[in-house]
Amino acid sequence: MNLDLRTMMxxxxxxxxxxxxxxxxASLHARGIRGLRxxxxxxxxxxxxxxxxxxxxxxxxxxxxxxxxxxLVASGSALQLLGIQAFKTQFSQWHILSLAVALVxxxxxxxxxxxxxxxxxxxxxxxxxxxxxFACARALLIPIDSPERIAHWLTGASxxxxxxxxxxxxxxxxxxPANSYGLYNPLPINPVMFFTxxxxxxxLTFGFVLMVNYRMAFELEGLATTDPLTGAWNRRSLEHEFQxxxxxxxxxxxxxxxxMLDIDYFKSINDDYGHQAGDEVLRQLVVxxxxxxxxxxxxxxxxxEEFCLLLPSTTEEDAKNLAERxxxxxLEKPIxxxxxxxxxxxxxxxxxxxxIGLNGALLLEAADNALYQAKQxxxxxxxxxxDMPEAMTA
Numbered sequence: 001m002n003l004d005l006r007t008m009m010x011x012x013x014x015x016x017x018x019x020x021x022x023x024x025x026a027s028l029h030a031r032g033i034r035g036l037r038x039x040x041x042x043x044x045x046x047x048x049x050x051x052x053x054x055x056x057x058x059x060x061x062x063x064x065x066x067x068x069x070x071x072l073v074a075s076g077s078a079l080q081l082l083g084i085q086a087f088k089t090q091f092s093q094w095h096i097l098s099l100a101v102a103l104v105x106x107x108x109x110x111x112x113x114x115x116x117x118x119x120x121x122x123x124x125x126x127x128x129x130x131x132x133x134f135a136c137a138r139a140l141l142i143p144i145d146s147p148e149r150i151a152h153w154l155t156g157a158s159x160x161x162x163x164x165x166x167x168x169x170x171x172x173x174x175x176x177p178a179n180s181y182g183l184y185n186p187l188p189i190n191p192v193m194f195f196t197x198x199x200x201x202x203x204l205t206f207g208f209v210l211m212v213n214y215r216m217a218f219e220l221e222g223l224a225t226t227d228p229l230t231g232a233w234n235r236r237s238l239e240h241e242f243q244x245x246x247x248x249x250x251x252x253x254x255x256x257x258x259x260m261l262d263i264d265y266f267k268s269i270n271d272d273y274g275h276q277a278g279d280e281v282l283r284q285l286v287v288x289x290x291x292x293x294x295x296x297x298x299x300x301x302x303x304x305e306e307f308c309l310l311l312p313s314t315t316e317e318d319a320k321n322l323a324e325r326x327x328x329x330x331l332e333k334p335i336x337x338x339x340x341x342x343x344x345x346x347x348x349x350x351x352x353x354x355x356i357g358l359n360g361a362l363l364l365e366a367a368d369n370a371l372y373q374a375k376q377x378x379x380x381x382x383x384x385x386x387d388m389p390e391a392m393t394a
Contacts, residue, residue, distance in 0.1 A: 012050045020041070020043035021040075023209075024040040026040075026209065030215075033219075035087030038086055042080045046072070046201075064113070066108065067108040070104055071108065074101045074104035080136055081093070084139045100132060107125070127166075133163035134159075140152045140155050151210035155207030157203075159204070161196065162197070165197075166193070230283050230285075235302055241300075255354055256358060257314040258309070260349045260368050260371040261285070261309065261347070261348050261371075262307075263285065263344055265344065266305040273337055292326055297312070316352035316355070320350055327382055331343075345380035347383075349368060349372070349385065350385065351363050352385075354386075356385070369385060
């Protein structure tokens, strides 16, 4: 098949420009996701660089346009790597990439303006691009949970292919006969490189947009299931998880315990120190609780200053011991607010399926009644529902 290099050059320029617009628009709607603007600018620079290369169809061409085109494409490639690092919230290696771009620009000036040598210029540029694309592939081809793995590996594989093509181009040009290389000459490596570049640009942008889509879906799921103030699960997710744990406990004949926690005199904290101090108290309660509970336990904000803790495979006695640890741990760690120690306590009610059965509504009601009893009898205490008089007649 006879591949026209000029047509493919135009295709790369147009595709890159359209992708830059697509990514720029996406960045406006996904402001919390880093890396999108890097990739939008990268696609624009690659588009401009490819456009300049197209204008140099006949030798000797404009030397400074060749230098500018190579530098723009190198800058775009470097920005793609910076975008990946920003997306993954990694340290940006901008200083190393700046040196790579400076190398491309410097050697392009030397082998185009000062001491013209097309083969050496193309060889060095190909090695630089291969190295940058290899770094991009290495950053993405890593172990990662599904379904994000598909998007990461698709984009990483595209970069790996580009790295191989540019590496092969560098070797082919370096060992070609002297004065035999030109951008638009019939060497097989040229149509392969530009055809691969055209197709890979599609896969790269599709893969990166897919990565962004998974990240947005994950963040939206987090917003829908967690309490934005404390980071604990919200009541809606609690109800869903409660049903799952009830079914699992019934299937495996396991005990399920429920704990209701409430901050004592929380209104006084807001009145004395302000609502922001109250918010910090709520956050610290969750932080302290997560230190004590297991990874399988489920802590959710039930409403206001009240929290619910689901404890699968936990007996009433174990739940009681955990409740005491939570109470003491919270009491012994005053909240520092603007240099002031804000001391507060919590009351806890505990209920277990050992005495209530695997009925979600009854378990919640029993734990809430035990919490009410703790609040009514002095606060800063743990009450077990089965120890209450009403439990004896239930």
